[in-house]
Amino acid sequence: MIALIQRVSEAAVKVDGEVTGEINQGLLILLGVEREDDEAKAKRLMERVLTYRVFEDQDGKMNLNVQQVNGSVLVVSQFTLPADTKKGTRPGFSKGAHPVDAERLYDYFSDLCEEKLHTQRGRFAADMKVSLVNDGPVTFWLQV
Template sequence: MRAVVQRVDWARVVVENDTVGAIDKGLLVLLGVTGDDSDRDVSWMAEKIVNLRIFEDENGKMNLSLRDVGGKALVVSQFTLYGDCRKGRRPSFVKAAEPAMAERLYESFMDAVKDLGVAVERGKFGAHMKVELCNDGPVTLIVDSKEVLGQ
């Protein structure tokens, strides 16, 4: 499982001119699922992201987590995070999970984040989305469960 995590002042997802998810201060999480991901990846990823100390404390140091600041998460499914661009000019997406599996783990991830005490907004799985945000910092991180869980 792979995520691009952006600290935001605000973010929203629009599908067919309708806002389907929006947050103020928090994290925009672009979440990609690969074919060998499991509930173990979901748990690790949710715990890691919710507890990342990337918000500033009273001294201007990145020392506070999403929970510490009472922020929300906006989670957007992003199969293109598993696009392989090493050969040719068109990315290959063979490492991205099949849609049914990806949607199940996407939903499980959002449930896990909620279980950790963070409010969650969402994109619309499988839809063509417009994502708007105001990146704060900017702070953008890539988190990959495979690099840590060694799968």
């Protein structure tokens, strides 16, 4: 399971012109689910994301996590993250989870986040328009 996290001052996602989720300070989480992923991996990744120290403390060092700054998260499914890009000029998607499994684990991950802090989400498998102001920019790839 992969999370591409971006520290944002604001982020939003729209489906068919309707805002399905928006946050102010926090993390935009693009979540990619791989074939071998399960609930244990989703929980481990959620714990890692929510405790990853990407926000600055009073000394300007990245020592605080999203919970410590009372931030929010916006979780967006991103089936292209597990793509195989090693050969050729077209990505391969065989490493990605079956859509039924991916949606279940996306929902599970998002539900776990909701238990910890304010969480918004996109709509699984929809054509989404994501906007953000990346604060830094600060972006990290986390994988379990």
